[in-house]
Amino acid sequence: MLKRLLDKLESERMPLLGPNVKALKFWGLLLPKKMLPRNLYMLLHLLVIIFTATEYVDIWFIKSDINLLLNNLKITMLATVSVIKVMTFLFWQKHWKSIIQYVNKADLAQRITDNRIKKLTIEKYTRYCRRITYLYWALMYTTVIIVMVQPIYKYAALPTYRELVRNGSQPYMQVVSSWVPFNKNTIPGHITASFIQSFASIYGGGWITSFDTNAMVIMVFFKGELELLKIDCGDIFGTESNPVSDNVANIRLHNCHKRYVELIKYIRLFDSCLSPIMLLYMFVSSVMLCATAYQITVETSAMQRFLTTEYLIFGVAQLFIYCWHSNDLFYASRQLINGPYNSMWWNRNKYCQKDIQLLIGQFNKTIVFSAGPFTDLTVATFINILKGAYSYYTLLQQSQETTVSK
Template sequence: MLGRLLKKLESRTSPLLGPNVKALKFWGLLLPENVKMRYFYLCMHILVTVFTATEYVDIWFVKSDFNLLLNNLKITMLATVSVVKVTTFLCWQKKWKSIIEYVTRSDLVQRNDNNDLKNSIIDKYTKYCRKITYFYWMLMYTTVVIVMTQPIYKFISSPIYRETVKNGTESYMQVVSSWVPFDKNTVVGHIFASIYQSYAAIYGGGWITSFDTNAMVIMVFFKGELELLKLDCAEIFGTESKPVSEDTALVRLKSCHKRYVELIKYAKMFDSVLSPIMLLYMFVCSVMLCASAYQITVETSAMQRFLTTEYLIFGVAQLFIYCWHSNDVFYASMDVMQGPYNSLWWNRGKSRQKEIQILIGLLNRSIVFSAGPFTDLTVATFINILKGAYSYYTLLRQSQEGAATN
């Protein structure tokens, strides 16, 4: 059954981005042409955005409880990133569609080349894209399910909690801490609040998974395209056993030049729509990792500790995957210039050798995605963020211990 479901996510017209494009359409990031459905998705987006605003309002009411404040803050900031992702995706819809069309078009051209070595590379990164997409979906919705079922689990498993809720000394545990314009500590109020909070958690999870996996697969494509371009550059003049004519070599050289220029164009466009979000996310991730690490050390409930740990793993994985794949693109871009050097340039005339030198000069540049104007998305940046988050955690722990001592 699972196999059939996964096959339905595939697309012949988009063999690489098939599941990702379908997820973007399902969650309304790629708006449909139908006007009614378009307004339906816009209304769904507005409802979740309003819900995120109520999370900020609730911060005021829980500010006296430091643990609740940290829990609300980290979830609210992650929800804010999700809202920003969707808002920018809708505002830059034309750019995103242009990038997706370029990836699909270029991928199909390479798949139809009937080159065994290139096909093995394409198959390898396609399988990798499927694995990371489905793993990320599973990780996200495991988090969502845990968040949604935690209040029910606590009510069923803890007699003390049930008793304190009944006598009014403790409030109902919420799915996600948020403000509502009615009393959510009554049974009816709690049910309605939980339904709205669960809807926001599910739909917000859909936003995150569809946006992030689409961006990650596009990064993998850029790396794969650079590797394939390196192979094509090495075969501009054919092989020693099968050299090609001057005219064929010129056509291949022009093709490599055109492909690289187009790749640079869309890599810059991709960076322009992703960079502002990653800048915000790096700040949010630092706060989220710091808050989660602190809660794990002070939390006494095993369920709460497990939930916080899973939430921490998701936050670390989310940032790491971006930095890792951007790092891969960077090193692939530094290596692509070796392609022309591996060609049979040495047995051609001076005019062709000069053209190869021009191509090498064009390829001699790095491609790396950024987080605003301040830093690049690399593994080194990821490590620095972890170090910063640990420093914030240490300061937070010391300040709370000092306050408790006083």
């Protein structure tokens, strides 16, 4: 049954991006052309954005309780990044569609090949894209389900908490900390608030999964295209046993140049769309990871610790995947220069050798995605963010211990 469902996500016209584009359309990031569904999606987007604003309003009412405040912050800041992702995707819809069309066109062009190594490379990165897409969806919705069932579990499994709620000493635990214009501590009010919060969590989860997996698959494609370009550059003059004429070699060289120029153009466009979001997300991740780590240490319930740890894993994985794939692209760009050197340039005339030198000079640049104008997205950057989050966590823990001792 699961295989049948996943097969429906595939598309012959989009063999690489099929499931990702369908997810973008399902969650309304790629808006339909018809006005009615288009306006309906815009309304849903607006409602979730308003809901995110109510999460900030609720901070005012819970600011005296450090645990409630941290719980609010770790989810609210993640929701804020999701809102920014959607708003920028809608605002730059033309750019995103252009990137998706380029990736699909370039991918289809490379799949028509008899080269065994290229076929294996394409199959490898396609399988990888499917795995990372489906695993990320699973991780995201596991997190959403955990967030939704936490209040039910706490009420059912902890008699002390249940008694405190019944006598009014403690409020009901919320799915997501948000403000509503009615009393959340009555049973009807709590159920209504939980329904609203659950809907926002599910829809927000759809935003995150569709945007992130689409971006990640595009990053994987860029790396794969560099690897395929390296293979084609090595075959510009044919092989020692089967050399090609100067005219054919000239056509191949110009094709490699054209592909590289087009690839760089769309990498830069993609980076311009993603970079502002990554800058915000680096800051948000530090706060979110710090808050979640602190909650794990102060939580007394083993199950609550487990649930909070899963949320921490999701937060770390979300940032790590971006840094990892950007790091992969960086090293693939460094290896691209070896492609022309692998060709049979040494037995050609000086004019062909000069053309190869020009191509090598063009390839002699590193490619890496950025987080604003301040830093690159690499594994080293990810480690620095973890170090920063740990420093904030230590500072927060020490301040709380000082407050308790006084």
